[in-house]
Amino acid sequence: xxxxxxxxxxxxxxxxxxxxxxxxxxxxxxxxxxxxxxxxxxxxxxxxxxxxxxxxxxxxxxxxxxxxxxxxxxxxxxxxxxxxxxxxxxxxxxxxxxxxxxxxxxxxxxxxx
Amino acid sequence: xxxxxxxxxxxxxxxxxxxxxxxxxxxxxxxxxxxxxxxxxxxxxxxxxxxxxxxxxxxxxxxxxxxxxxxxxxxxxxxxxxxxxxxxxxxxxxxxxxxxxxxxxxxxxxx
Numbered sequence: 396x397x398x399x400x401x402x403x404x405x406x407x408x409x410x411x412x413x414x415x416x417x418x419x420x421x422x423x424x425x426x427x428x429x430x431x432x433x434x435x436x437x438x439x440x441x442x443x444x445x446x447x448x449x450x451x452x453x454x455x456x457x458x459x460x461x462x463x464x465x466x467x468x469x470x471x472x473x474x475x476x477x478x479x480x481x482x483x484x485x486x487x488x489x490x491x492x493x494x495x496x497x498x499x500x501x502x503x504x505x506x507x508x
Numbered sequence: 509x510x511x512x513x514x515x516x517x518x519x520x521x522x523x524x525x526x527x528x529x530x531x532x533x534x535x536x537x538x539x540x541x542x543x544x545x546x547x548x549x550x551x552x553x554x555x556x557x558x559x560x561x562x563x564x565x566x567x568x569x570x571x572x573x574x575x576x577x578x579x580x581x582x583x584x585x586x587x588x589x590x591x592x593x594x595x596x597x598x599x600x601x602x603x604x605x606x607x608x609x610x611x612x613x614x615x616x617x618x619x
Contacts, residue, residue: 399551426605437512437611438552438597445605453606485551493603494540494559499551 398422401486401500408507414473416503418486424498425491427469428453429461431482432502438485444469445491476507510536514598514610521588522618529583529613531598536608538600541574541581546595546612555596556583588617 402417420427428443430453440453442461450461458480462470469488473480483504487497515530531541540559544552558565558574558581565572571584585592595612 428605430609435611438599438609440606443605451605487551494542494557494601496542496554496557497544497552497599497607499553502549502551 399486399488399498399500401484401503403503404501406503406505408476408505410477410507412476412507414476414505416471416473416484416486416505418469418471418488418500419467420469420486420488420498421467422488422490422498423466424488425466426489426495427463428487428489428497429459429469429471430485430487431455432485433482441471473505476505478507481505481507510534510600510608512536512598512600512608512610514596514613516613517611518614518616520616520618523588523590525588527585527588527592527615527617529596529615531581531583531610533579533600533608536600537576537602539602540600541572542599542601542607543570543572543581543583544597544599546597548595552597585615588615590617590619593617 399420429441430438444463460472486500489495511534513532543555546552573582597612598610599607601607
């Protein structure tokens with residue numbers, strides 16, 4: 396069974412802390428994504444990666460960075476967490492073909508105090 | 509910028525009826541459209557894909573239509589069951605890796 400695993404389901408951090416969200420997929424997918432999901436705003440793309448060490452900004456990259464050192468792993472980094480980054484973060488992966496479906500992880504709910 | 513609207517945030521229907529969810533979009537010309545199901549506290553799960561040159565797709569009790577003139581997709585669940593209760597998301601894409609998601613419609617099927 397295909398799987399996208401996010402390292403933490405729930406995190407509570409303080410303003411200014413550095414936050415790492417890890418995502419691992421076991422499907423050998425080229426493409427990996429980080430979204431955040433907020434009520435009334437839907438899913439918004441933060442960053443995506445189409446290959447190891449490659450990354451592209453999505454719609455809301457400000458305040459975030461990413462790292463993809465291995466094909467199966469895509470990390471989202473909040474250098475200095477702020478309260479407006481309190482959200483549900485969803486990682487997804489998909490194969491390289493156009494229109495391919497996204498496989499999502501279970502999500503990481505981050506609260507920044 | 510592109511805008512995607514899904515009909516009313518919440519939809520309640522009686523068990524056994526057909527649920528119809530709407531996805532409207534503006535300022536965008538998608539090559540394909542996908543529908544996902546999301547249960548509370550979980551990640552979305554892919555249901556169906558329909559391409560711009562297709563009018564209709566079916567999968568078991570699910571049916572999706574895509575009208576590029578009206579800029580609209582309809583998602584139908586026939587013979588609905590309480591287990592169909594969830595939030596349903598539409599997502600639009602072209603070439604490349606950009607998907608645009610709607611905010612979702614929360615469906616409740618009442619026994």
